[in-house]
Amino acid sequence: MKIKKINKKKKSVLKNRVIGFWKDKSFLRHKFFYLTLAAVIFFIAILARTYHITTLPPGIYPDEAVNGTDAIAANETGNYRLFYPNNYGREGLFMNLIALGFKIFGVSVITLKMWSVFFGVFTVAGIMLLARELFGTYRAGIVAGFLYATSFWAINFNRISFRANMLPFVLVFTFYFLFKGLREKKYHDYILAGVFFGLGMHGYIAFRIAPLILVALFFAFLISKKNFLREYWKPILSFFLSALVVALPILLDFYFHPEYFETRSESVSVLSPKVNQGHLGKALGTSIALSLGMFNFHGDQNWRHNLPQYPALEFFAGIFFLVGFGWVLIRFFRQLWLRIRKKKRSDEFIVDTLLLSWFFAMLLPGILTYEGLPHSLRVIGTLPAVFLLVTFAIEKTFELASHARPAILRNSSHLVLVGVIIWSGYISVKRYFIDWAGAPQIHPAFSQNFKNMALYLNNLPKNVNKYVMANAGGQIMDDGLPVSAEVVKLLTYERTPGIIYYRPGFDPKKIQSPAKVVLMYYDGEAIAKIKSVFPGATVQKIDPQPGNGTDYFVINVH
Secondary structure, three states: OHHHHHHHHHHHHHHHHHHHHHHHHHHOHHHHHHHHHHHHHHHHHHHHHOOOOOOOOOOOHHHHHHHHHHHHHHHHHOOOEEOOOOOEEEOOOHHHHHHHHHHHHHHOHHHHHHHHHHHHHHHHHHHHHHHHHHHOHHHHHHHHHHHOOOHHHHOOOOOOOOHHHHHHHHHHHHHHHHHHHHHHHOHHHHHHHHHHHHHOOOOOHHHOOOOHHHHHHHHHHHOOHHHOOHHHHHHHHHHOOOOOOOOHHHHHHHHHHHHHOOOOOHHEEEEOOOHHOOOOHHHHHHHHHHHHHHHOOOOOOOOOOOOOOOOOOOOOHHHHHHHHHHHHHHHHHHHHHHHHHHHHOOOOHHHHHHHHHHHHHHHHHHHOOOOHHHHHHOOOOHHHHHHHHHHHHHHHHHHHHHHHOOOHHHHHHHHHHHHHHHHHHHHHHHHHHHHHHHOOOHHHOOOOHHHHHHHHHOOOOOEEEEEEEEOOOEEEOOOOOOOOHHHHHOOOOOOOOOOEEEEEOOOOOHHOOEEEEEEEEOOHHHHHHHHHHHOOOEEEEEOOOOOOOOEEEEEOOO
């Protein structure tokens, strides 16, 4: 009886504590509560980036495939490069990571994309940490993490094997450790910040503009921190030395191979007379307007990058972005005026400088080009800055709502804000997995017909000779094939050995029957040449997904 009374008393105490936590909202101040939410967001990020990843996107775009075939070649030759000249040139770290994945887990669509998923998921973790560091609340970290985890823009690119996914990752962790170092004054944070910044040089070409952010931050620190150089010269030195050590190998590679710095900028740069047609001001104005407007009004029109009828941000996120951007911009100039006129120092000025310089610097790769505008891939470096500005506005709205009276109005305001955040995330996820995924335009956008060709070849009997007419066009790679053929080459690797690739002008007498000749692009002349040698050859059209632009032609040689 006594034991029952004690148990009953314990249950009553526990119940009262739970009710008390709920009534006084003290659970909102518990770190464990936010860690639980962070874990849930991390799980959402993983799920959104891995769900049906082998079939969505429906194909492998040639730019992805060449990353894979370069990785295969690196494994076969042992030549892991700092810079791969194929396909207009690419920094080598991403390809070398793919090569590592292939070596450990084998060649597959999953191992091709696993590093994009990795960088995407851990960028979510990084932005939670950075938002907490910049804005001072766990709530800010949760909001930033959730919106980034569910963003169409982020999900889409994190499911494509592009090295551009490294850019948000290195920037987020660079500035997290940099600001953490300023707060805790620990050298290892500055060193880690430098390591991540140095890694950026091995990632995506747009990172080359990132030092502008450091320049802006340096002047902000100089203005806002008293005796900044005297107190922080050692941390600054440790940051730059660690960044230099990590970046030095590829910097030396660029020094000895200056041609690696050359890209196809002449054909896409807004500064090129060939592109702007002698009207630089007009072209630059158009580029700026389209690049700035992509977040709220007119999004990327490329089906590979976006659902064209929508801007980059969901409606509510877009409103908060405009509010956050405007607020930070006004506060920046106000703090600058107070510093100049009244000698007043403020850490807010440093945060504002980071957000604005980050946004504008990473917008430059889009502004300075004139092809396919607006271009959400080229400005992917703005992605974290955009959601930090969104989070800033939401955080300020929460603060304003906290002063509302009576309590029912305050609580209702908080619930509405939470509802808007969740709704924004839901709409973005729905937009990707239902609206975009169900659109027929994404099949040709990701060259699904090339993937279908590879699957067809993989299912042919071993005794059938297999040929691919690599005539679909694209930049010629080191193996002598156009980049379009790299999709077939990657997806048939090891599964279907012995495939012979022909280019236009081939000799049909070299074909040995029985054979299947897959045409990457319909070519009546090639068909006629083969029929002149094999009169009984027949042409077959194969279309696994009719109406989606996924068809291709096969010549059956008997």
